[in-house]
Amino acid sequence: MGRRNEHTREELREIALQAAEELVATDGLAGLSTRKVVARIGYTVGSLYMVFRNIDELIVQMNERTLDDLHERLAAAVADRPPPALAIRALAQAYIGFALTETPRWLAIYQHRLPEGETVPDSFSAKVTRMFALVQHELALLCPHRSPDDISLAARALWSGIHGVCILGFDQKLEFVGGRSIAEVTRSLLDHYLTGLMGTD
Numbered sequence: 001m002g003r004r005n006e007h008t009r010e011e012l013r014e015i016a017l018q019a020a021e022e023l024v025a026t027d028g029l030a031g032l033s034t035r036k037v038v039a040r041i042g043y044t045v046g047s048l049y050m051v052f053r054n055i056d057e058l059i060v061q062m063n064e065r066t067l068d069d070l071h072e073r074l075a076a077a078v079a080d081r082p083p084p085a086l087a088i089r090a091l092a093q094a095y096i097g098f099a100l101t102e103t104p105r106w107l108a109i110y111q112h113r114l115p116e117g118e119t120v121p122d123s124f125s126a127k128v129t130r131m132f133a134l135v136q137h138e139l140a141l142l143c144p145h146r147s148p149d150d151i152s153l154a155a156r157a158l159w160s161g162i163h164g165v166c167i168l169g170f171d172q173k174l175e176f177v178g179g180r181s182i183a184e185v186t187r188s189l190l191d192h193y194l195t196g197l198m199g200t201d
Contacts, residue, residue: 013051015041020062029108059112066105067127073098074134084142092162099166161189
């Protein structure tokens with residue numbers, strides 16, 4: 001770590017975000033604090049707050065970076081343009097793979113809550129929308145008879161199911177409903193949902 005006056009504002013932002021990601025990877029979101037971040041990077045709390053308004057802004061920006069990484073993983077999964085049904089399955093597998101390999105960072109996206117009265121910035125919402133757009137694109141190709149609104153809702157409904165399977169799997173609650181694996185339950189969810197979506201007028 002360099003001396004404090006060797007870092008620009010943008011460099012300080014970068015090393016603080018890297019430190020936050022490392023802390024979350026080790027201890028989860030609950031283990032992240034301003035004190036731990038500044039201790040890791042060798043700065044004062046005051047210096048950190050010259051870059052971030054508060055710990056919540058730091059977490060939001062950290063989560064935006066995770067969303068960027070997740071989007072990159074999903075886009076790579078369909079880069080060779082498989083048929084829509086296969087593409088949707090590839091996206092689901094990539095999402096689950098990310099959740100399994102980057103679990104603390106992935107969970108932090110959903111665990112963080114802003115103080116009452118505050119909303120996530122437009123940049124965060126745009127990154128979430130960009131992720132859903134990958135799914136919507138494939139669903140629109142698979143079900144050209146469905147309206148854009150139907151496709152948008154279907155993408156969110158389907159991905160809420162995939163996300164729920166991941167959460168239940170991590171909590172080991174699937175063991176109490178037949179001992180099925182995340183992969184098996186996901187496959188069943190996709191089979192039935194896509195069949196229903198394609199066959200419903």
